[in-house]
Each structure stands twice: as C-alpha cells, then as structure tokens.
Amino acid sequence: MARKTNQRRAPSKSWDAVAGWYLGWAGAEGSRHHRELAIPALMALLAPEKGERVLDIGCGAGALAPAVMAAGAHYTGIDKSPRLVAHGRKHHGGDARLLVGDATRLSALAALAPGGFDAATFLLSIQDIDPLDVTLRSAAWALRPGGRLVMLMTHPCFRIPRQSGWGWDDGRSLQYRRIDSYLTPLDVPMQEYGRKNGKEKPGVTRSYHRPLETYVAALAASGFVIDALQEIPAGNTGEEGRAQRRARREIPLFLGIGAWQS
Template sequence: MPKKNHSPTGWDAVADWYHGWVGEHGSDHHRKLAIPAILDLLQLKPGEKLLDIGCGSGVLSTYVQQYQADYIGVDVSQRLIAIARKQHQGQFIVADARRLKSHSSIEPAAYDACAFLLSIQDMNPLADVIHNATYALRPGGRVALLMTHPCFRIPRLSGWGYDEGRKLQFRRVDRYLTPQCVPMKSYGRKQSGNTISFHRPLSEYVTALSEAGLVIDALREITTYKQDNDKARRLADQEIPLFLGLGARKLGS
C-alpha cells in the first residue's frame, strides 16, 4: 500500500445504500456492539465537545445526547453529511479527516474527545488522520477508535474454516503484517460504486497514536452478539473477536 495515498475515500457513491443499511438508529452491529463500546471508551461528561470523525449519516449523534455533550460530526462525503443534517440534531461539517488543520471550522485544541466509529479503516494515510485528530484535541483530551479487529478480520484475507477431526471451527488468517488497500464490493442494484478499506497490522495503530503524542489507555476486544445454534460456531464466536476498540489520551492536562 502506498504510504501517501490521498485519493478520495469518501462514501458519496454508496451514500443511499449505506443510509438504508444503518437507518436512523444504527445497524444491529452498531446498536448492540459498536456504539456501546465507543461510548464506554469515550466516557463523555456533560458539556464536553465531541468530534465524530467519519461520522457518515451521523448515527452516533443521537446516542451522545444522553451525556449532554456537544456533538460535531465531520465526513468527507457531502451526500452522507446532507443525510445526517436531515435526520439528526447536531452540527455536521463536510471535511477531510486528513486535512482538518486547514478547515476554518475546526479549531485547534478545542475538543475534549474524538471518535472514529467504524471509520478509521476507511481512511488513509493513518498517520495524517491521527495527527489531525490530535490537533483538534485539547491537552488531556481522548480519542476512541472502534474498528473491525485487524488481527482476525482482514477483508478477503481471513475467513472461517472447520476442522473435521477436532470438530472445531477455526479462524484462518492468510496475511496479516503487510498493509493492504482493499476495494470492497459494489453495493446494491441501484447504487453502483466501491469503497476502499485499509488493512493494517495492530502495530501500525499503536505507532501512529504514540507518534502523534497520544498514550493508549484502553483496549477492548469485542465478540459478536450472535448466538449460533451450532456449538462449534458458537464457541468460535465467543473466542475470536469481531471488533477492536482503542482508547488514547493526549499528553498534558
């Protein structure tokens, strides 16, 4: 994967399909796993300012209201921001996560927390994105990243297998250490367009956070909510995480 890939990664081309899938309150994965996990990592307090980076159609904004926090969502997709403005309260801005510094509405050190809800794996280069989030955070501010687990869920390069002799389901990982730029499938019949996902080993996330001056203080590994009837599949689901959550803090207070 090229180190400096500034090609567009926004989801304009699949905005209607994505909105249909997420709906107003989030997909099952959002509601049952991803949103509770990111809220737990964020630990928002009343009056705090949250910047939701790669906010898509703004699903997180509704859930932030219970903390009386101030929500600002940014996304590079104009179409998803238009949908977010229509269906949610809160401020929504069209902005590229790699260039927040040059956006007039994003002030430096002005936010108590930044969230990446299932968005960091769709952004590249990682170092630029983390650096720009750190710019927006006040000293002592938090960042929370929620993503599909990069060690086990590598698009097109991992999958399930069944060991007949041991009667167990296992996870197969074909490649892991080499970063990958993965074009995802086209979505729906009415909506044509691909999105790009970026696989990186866990070490790249840790390095990017620490090089930006962030200290990791939380790591969560989250398994699916699904209860498969098949014993082997159920056991594998309980052992192999679906999502990874990382929490980090900007130095200073």
C-alpha cells in the same frame, strides 16, 4: 485484489457515491452491529461527561450522535460525503452538528478551531481512512491538551478483508478463524459503484488493513498515550450451533482503543 499501500492516494470521494447503499444498510442510527456492539463499547471507553465537546471523525450519517447527546455532551460529526451528512442533519435535527470535511485536513475547516474538542472518536471509520499518520495528527490538532481519542474498528488481527474467514475442522467439530495474511499492510477494494446506473464514474470503496503495531506506533508518533484496549466478540444470532457460538465468543469482531493526548 488486495495490494500493498506503498504510496499515498488522492483523497477518495467513493463514500458519497455509495451513500444510498450505506444508508440502506446502516441508516442514521447504525446497523445492528453498531447499535448492539460498537456504539456501547465505544461509549464505555469514551465515558463522555456533561458539557464535553466530542468530535466524531468519519461519522457517516451520525450514528453515534444520539448516544453522545444522551450523555449530555455536544456532538460534532465530520464526513467527506455530502449525501451522508445531509441525511444525518435531517434525521438528527439541530442538536447534532454535522459538517462536510476531510479527516486528514481538519485544520482546513473554518468551523473548527485547534484544541476545540475534549474528545475525538472513530466509530468503524479509521480502517476506511488513509493515510493513518496524517489522520491521527489531524485529530490531535482538534483536541485540547490532555484530550481523549477513542477508535473502534473491526479487529485487525482477525478480520482482514479478503484475507481471513471461518473454517471448519471435521475431526474436532470445531469452527476456527483462518488468517491468510496479517503483517503486510493492504489496500483492499470493497464496494463497487457507478457500473450499473452510469450516474457515477466507475470506482470502488477501499478498506485499509494495518497490523496492530502500526496503530500503536502511529498513535505514539502523534503524541497519544494508550490507556485502554478492549476486544469485543460478535453477538449470537440464536440460530448457531455450540461450536459456532464458542468461536464467536472467543474470537473478537471489534477492537476498541482508548488514548489521551500527552
């Protein structure tokens, strides 16, 4: 059951426990949604220049690395899961730098320096990291003055875990999006682990729903100025009817936010 986030949790190690599942779904190059929608949208907002230093926070196995390096920028990825980082290092080779670290405590990493990056990104990771305010202050620490921040997330207004879904209106032959809860912040259990094989202590990954105003307020409090916002609809599979195609075209799947450090 989803519940309110009214206290700060100890940092979770759950993503390392589900690394095998995640790699089976997304791999080191990302899922189809990563490759076809999320990465192109993030790169358009980021617009990295040759020689720039980009920090990818919550990088997983580094799905963003090829696009950043193809633009001539230097890629560093940070993730708490040693298994995902190890897979990314093996897959991407020495050109991509991947480090094990906590997004909320970037200053604790000896390999990083304050103001060491021109840009920071969250590619479908910000909604899996808590607390938000501490995470954004940590990202701000890593950026040079005037540095850029880009967040690409599932749209918090329309894609709320366990509190939204598709519905069908027979009278209008219309597919619609149902929203059961929005303004209340939620801590939502997602992927279970450790219950079948006994190798891990039983647990669950978590997703953190926050209304859009929370992201705007947290960015401002961390010294960021929003200068871009993009809403990205889902692609069509080619197997859907007219109503389904219209719904996916009109109701966005992802939200991208671009900001700079003031």
